[in-house]
Amino acid sequence: MVWFDFDDLSLVGSAGSLDVSNDDEITRKLAMLIEGDCEGLGPAQAAKKYQFSRQRYFQLRTAFREQGALALLSQKRGPKHNYRRTDEVIRQVIRHRFLDPDATAEVIAQKLRQCGLNISTRSVERVIEQFGLQKKTPSLSSQR
Numbered sequence: 001m002v003w004f005d006f007d008d009l010s011l012v013g014s015a016g017s018l019d020v021s022n023d024d025e026i027t028r029k030l031a032m033l034i035e036g037d038c039e040g041l042g043p044a045q046a047a048k049k050y051q052f053s054r055q056r057y058f059q060l061r062t063a064f065r066e067q068g069a070l071a072l073l074s075q076k077r078g079p080k081h082n083y084r085r086t087d088e089v090i091r092q093v094i095r096h097r098f099l100d101p102d103a104t105a106e107v108i109a110q111k112l113r114q115c116g117l118n119i120s121t122r123s124v125e126r127v128i129e130q131f132g133l134q135k136k137t138p139s140l141s142s143q144r
Contacts (some may be wrong), residue, residue, distance in 0.1 A: 004031035
């Protein structure tokens with residue numbers, strides 16, 4: 001019988017134990033699946049013990065069966081790529097900035113929207129900041 005000791009953060013079996021890193025989520029989830037399916041604890045009790053919902057238990061079990069242990073690693077949530085500031089939008093912002101250095105981000109955004117590119121003023125400001133295209137302000141020493 002194998003089980004996970006939450007106090008010592010280790011997998012414990014009849015012949016000894018194996019320490020587990022505090023941030024090793026794959027091992028914790030795998031231990032839950034082992035206890036739930038192999039050791040007779042059952043899905044509902046194993047999920048409760050490891051502080052997962054019963055539904056999440058079955059999602060993890062399905063992912064493990066289809067893709068193996070790496071499927072138990074949590075994935076980054078949210079968008080996987082920048083769908084607003086595409087390469088084309090970035091090129092156009094830089095182009096407009098060089099064509100008219102005095103144009104504000106709002107003016108550039110309006111020009112891009114007129115060309116059919118869906119972009120907000122804030123996104124234009126972010127591109128300008130990202131590439132260091134801000135307007136230079138005169139320093140006090142150059143004004144004397």
